[in-house]
Amino acid sequence: MTRKPIPRGRPAPQTRQALGVAEAAAIMGVHWATPSRMIEKGMLTAHVCQSRVEQTLGERSICILDGAECEENYLDYIQKITERGGMNDSRPRSNFDNREAVLEHLASVEPIAFDDAYGSGEAAEILGVHPSFLTRMVKKGEIVGRSPWNPRGVSGATRNWIFSRASCRRNVALSRKLQVSGHKIGRPRKKS
Numbered sequence: 001m002t003r004k005p006i007p008r009g010r011p012a013p014q015t016r017q018a019l020g021v022a023e024a025a026a027i028m029g030v031h032w033a034t035p036s037r038m039i040e041k042g043m044l045t046a047h048v049c050q051s052r053v054e055q056t057l058g059e060r061s062i063c064i065l066d067g068a069e070c071e072e073n074y075l076d077y078i079q080k081i082t083e084r085g086g087m088n089d090s091r092p093r094s095n096f097d098n099r100e101a102v103l104e105h106l107a108s109v110e111p112i113a114f115d116d117a118y119g120s121g122e123a124a125e126i127l128g129v130h131p132s133f134l135t136r137m138v139k140k141g142e143i144v145g146r147s148p149w150n151p152r153g154v155s156g157a158t159r160n161w162i163f164s165r166a167s168c169r170r171n172v173a174l175s176r177k178l179q180v181s182g183h184k185i186g187r188p189r190k191k192s
Helices: 021-028 034-040 067-083 099-108 120-127 131-140 165-181
Strands: 046-049 062-066 162-164
Touching (some): 034 062, 062 067, 120 162, 162 165
């Protein structure tokens, strides 16, 4: 007697974007330190971001992960568990309590594609501004960026934002155009 294959779940559409490490861990139901190990093993793709400030190079790397890969990893895990009748071949994942909160957060933000995602160091370099200006530029609507979901709440908000490379390049082109025409307000940027 052959078993019928169990249908695989559908990926959540809001996961098709760049994620921070805590978001990726919550999506997959793993501890927050596990995505880094999964990156080292080649299980996940990540963009290792350039540091915000040159003096901190080598201290800690910030990664942006592909949300679609994280969701596929979650669906593979759930399908494997379902096929085995609720049993797992190794230690079960137990950190699913934040998954719904992350999915709600990702549905409420403007998505940034993984291949378009940059960290604050790269965004500041493209724009020719100090990294401290980036969040102000996002709030003014000049570039697209978002703060990744943080399980520690508002008091532990992250400084490791995810920025859209395309929006940064559009801003640079607009800034150059305004500077050439003589209508740019403020001091010229380093790269302009």
